[in-house]
Amino acid sequence: MTGSSSPPSPALTLPAPRARGGWRLPPAFGLATPATLFVLIALIGPLLLMFRYSLNRFVPGQMMVEALTLANYAKFFGDSFYQEVLGTTVWVSALSTLLCLVAGFPVAYFLVRQASPVWKGRLLLLVILPLLMGNAVRTAAWMVILGDKGLFNAVIGVIGISPVKLMYTPTAVVIGLVSVLLPFMIVTLQSVLEGIDANLESAAASLGAGHLTTLWRVVLPLALPGILAGTLLCFILSMNAYAPPVLIGGPSFHMMAPTVYQQVAKAMNWPFGAALAFVLMAVTLVLTTSANILVQRRYRRWSE
Amino acid sequence: MSEVVLQSIVKRYEAVPAVDNISLSIGEGELVALLGPSGCGKTTTLRMIGGFIPVTEGRILVGGRDVTHLPPNKRNMGFGFQNYALFPHMSVGENVAFGLQMRKVSRADIARRVKIALDRVKLAHLSDRLPKQLSGGQQQRVALARALVIEPDVLLLDEPLSNLDAQLRNEMKLEIRRIQQQLGITTIFVTHDQDEALSIADTVVLMRAGRIEQQGAPDDLFERPASHFAAEFMGVTNLLPGEVAGSDRFRLKGGDTILVPVAGRAGPHAFAIRPERLEIDGEASAANTLSAEVEIATYRGLVIDYRVKTPSGLCLTARRPSPAAGGPAPLPVGRPVRVSFAPEAGTLVPM
Numbered sequence: 001m002t003g004s005s006s007p008p009s010p011a012l013t014l015p016a017p018r019a020r021g022g023w024r025l026p027p028a029f030g031l032a033t034p035a036t037l038f039v040l041i042a043l044i045g046p047l048l049l050m051f052r053y054s055l056n057r058f059v060p061g062q063m064m065v066e067a068l069t070l071a072n073y074a075k076f077f078g079d080s081f082y083q084e085v086l087g088t089t090v091w092v093s094a095l096s097t098l099l100c101l102v103a104g105f106p107v108a109y110f111l112v113r114q115a116s117p118v119w120k121g122r123l124l125l126l127v128i129l130p131l132l133m134g135n136a137v138r139t140a141a142w143m144v145i146l147g148d149k150g151l152f153n154a155v156i157g158v159i160g161i162s163p164v165k166l167m168y169t170p171t172a173v174v175i176g177l178v179s180v181l182l183p184f185m186i187v188t189l190q191s192v193l194e195g196i197d198a199n200l201e202s203a204a205a206s207l208g209a210g211h212l213t214t215l216w217r218v219v220l221p222l223a224l225p226g227i228l229a230g231t232l233l234c235f236i237l238s239m240n241a242y243a244p245p246v247l248i249g250g251p252s253f254h255m256m257a258p259t260v261y262q263q264v265a266k267a268m269n270w271p272f273g274a275a276l277a278f279v280l281m282a283v284t285l286v287l288t289t290s291a292n293i294l295v296q297r298r299y300r301r302w303s304e
Numbered sequence: 305m306s307e308v309v310l311q312s313i314v315k316r317y318e319a320v321p322a323v324d325n326i327s328l329s330i331g332e333g334e335l336v337a338l339l340g341p342s343g344c345g346k347t348t349t350l351r352m353i354g355g356f357i358p359v360t361e362g363r364i365l366v367g368g369r370d371v372t373h374l375p376p377n378k379r380n381m382g383f384g385f386q387n388y389a390l391f392p393h394m395s396v397g398e399n400v401a402f403g404l405q406m407r408k409v410s411r412a413d414i415a416r417r418v419k420i421a422l423d424r425v426k427l428a429h430l431s432d433r434l435p436k437q438l439s440g441g442q443q444q445r446v447a448l449a450r451a452l453v454i455e456p457d458v459l460l461l462d463e464p465l466s467n468l469d470a471q472l473r474n475e476m477k478l479e480i481r482r483i484q485q486q487l488g489i490t491t492i493f494v495t496h497d498q499d500e501a502l503s504i505a506d507t508v509v510l511m512r513a514g515r516i517e518q519q520g521a522p523d524d525l526f527e528r529p530a531s532h533f534a535a536e537f538m539g540v541t542n543l544l545p546g547e548v549a550g551s552d553r554f555r556l557k558g559g560d561t562i563l564v565p566v567a568g569r570a571g572p573h574a575f576a577i578r579p580e581r582l583e584i585d586g587e588a589s590a591a592n593t594l595s596a597e598v599e600i601a602t603y604r605g606l607v608i609d610y611r612v613k614t615p616s617g618l619c620l621t622a623r624r625p626s627p628a629a630g631g632p633a634p635l636p637v638g639r640p641v642r643v644s645f646a647p648e649a650g651t652l653v654p655m
């Protein structure tokens with residue numbers, strides 16, 4: 001580049017990457033790559049490690065022996081105890097999630113449509129506040145309430161009802177789970193309902209629809225994506241719940257997450273613990289994915 | 305039997321009135337336009353008639369029946385929303401069918417009536433589309449068809465044309481009027497556009513801060529605004545404050561006295577005259593003549609607006625056809641002119 005009067009060389013004016021490759025990497029690629037890789041490793045790494053462990057063999061005394069065996073999975077499918085644990089986990093989670101939906105929807109709807117702006121802020125804070133306290137602590141509070149000589153029995157005792165056994169029952173675990181999960185459901189539903197134009201409900205009313213018909217024909221179909229998101233979120237959290245089943249369910253009530261922990265930390269059986277964790281994950285994945293597909297099919301047509 | 309009567313209706317939000325004592329009687333088959341600036345309570349009034357907002361005080365009668373406390377789904381009124389409010393998850397046909405399904409009309413009848421309703425707005429061929437696959441004007445027409453298919457006693461439209469471009473707005477305006485007259489349906493139409501109100505309404509109701517400022521036939525309101533606010537809102541740009549000074553005289557603030565029909569008024573008023581009624585350099589014998597100087601000339605296509613100023617400081621706007629419309633050559637800024645007008649060219653309005 002000496003002669004200042006010479007025309008610019010063609011090599012400098014060509015948009016090089018496009019001319020060569022046909023497609024170009026997005027400009028942020030260089031910046032995003034390390035972060036993406038880090039996230040992938042952080043998320044997938046432990047999973048891969050656990051999966052590898054689940055194929056190892058457990059030898060008492062020696063802990064884990066390198067191997068490639070499906071024995072741990074076979075043990076799960078051969079032992080009805082573990083299948084019952086999985087069964088309990090699924091129905092307790094399904095019931096808790098359903099209760100969250102049934103209890104959460106009216107609250108979310110009220111927040112969005114009825115509450116004045118000031119009250120909406122206050123109530124929403126009230127809903128989110130419990131999340132600021134770890135769920136182990138909240139679950140402990142439920143122990144105080146549901147215990148045989150707890151708050152609940154004290155209160156119904158005043159009215160003259162004889163005390164009921166709640167602590168260490170599945171009912172108590174469902175109550176505990178619902179209280180832990182409800183804020184997630186309400187906040188998810190609230191954000192979706194917020195996006196539904198109130199005029200649509202007015203329009204339905206002016207066309208002759210009552211409240212229930214409007215809810216069924218207009219609000220619910222439009223809230224479906226949010227209902228799905230909230231339901232899946234609660235279900236997944238519930239499937240993996242640890243503190244409520246351990247603290248409120250007691251020693252003879254078993255769900256999957258505590259059982260995995262028990263295998264890994266108490267029995268020191270890492271391979272079987274890992275296999276249980278993968279069974280739990282697979283079941284959760286299959287159930288949530290089918291729900292997703294089922295619902296997606298209904299609202300894909302207009303949501304695209 | 306579907307005349308609508310509003311008896312002193314009031315809506316207060318925490319003691320602040322949004323609608324403040326409105327009484328109005330709308331005859332069967334009449335189209336009334338509620339006109340007024342933003343925030344004057346048009347939507348609130350319409351929503352109270354539709355039953356979406358509870359009335360604080362007063363009564364609403366439809367066809368002699370008190371509907372004040374009836375929920376909207378029992379009122380049999382068609383409502384057109386400003387943003388159309390079509391159900392996004394239902395096709396055009398399903399949207400229109402919704403109201404009929406609520407009335408338990410038979411399947412075959414629904415299909416037939418939906419077809420008729422969509423034909424009326426020329427959209428039968430788009431029956432299977434989703435609302436978001438339609439243009440704004442088409443959505444507007446679906447909303448109209450949906451409101452009309454239930455054969456409502458009253459049609460309520462809240463700024464139905466505000467989201468459309470100028471040409472489409474004009475088309476839809478005429479279409480709404482055509483359908484409304486064809487069906488003879490009592491209609492209340494909210495707008496803040498005076499041109500829209502004048503061109504389709506039987507009666508225009510001008511609102512201001514929750515009250516009725518003036519009501520009457522379009523020409524009545526346009527030609528005889530009864531207040532300073534009405535004159536200003538109806539596009540009278542020259543509003544000259546002053547005081548009645550005799551049986552046919554009016555003294556303007558700057559000191560000039562003009563000849564106008566006073567008709568028994570007294571005290572402070574404003575003389576309202578449209579820019580078209582001011583003549584520039586007309587006949588010298590005119591009753592009122594002011595000498596002035598061109599201050600600003602604004603070219604507006606078919607007309608040119610001249611802002612002129614008199615030595616006493618009075619500013620007036622006069623409008624003349626531009627050369628494009630066969631008018632005289634434009635006047636340069638700074639040019640001295642004579643502005644004249646007949647006494648009956650304007651009116652006095654109370655301040």
Ligand SMILES: Nc1ncnc2c1ncn2[C@@H]1O[C@H](COP(=O)(O)OP(=O)(O)OP(=O)(O)O)[C@@H](O)[C@H]1O
Nearest residue numbers: 317321322340341342343344345346347348349496
């Ligand atoms: N929910 C509400 N709470 C408090 N004030 C309200 C409420 N809704 C409306 N208002 C007030 O009532 C007045 C009338 O509102 P309205 O919506 O009827 O006006 P509008 O004439 O339709 O105006 P626009 O042309 O802007 O639509 C406004 O001053 C508004 O601030």
Ligand SMILES: [Mg+2]
Nearest residue numbers: 346347348462
């Ligand atoms: Mg409005």
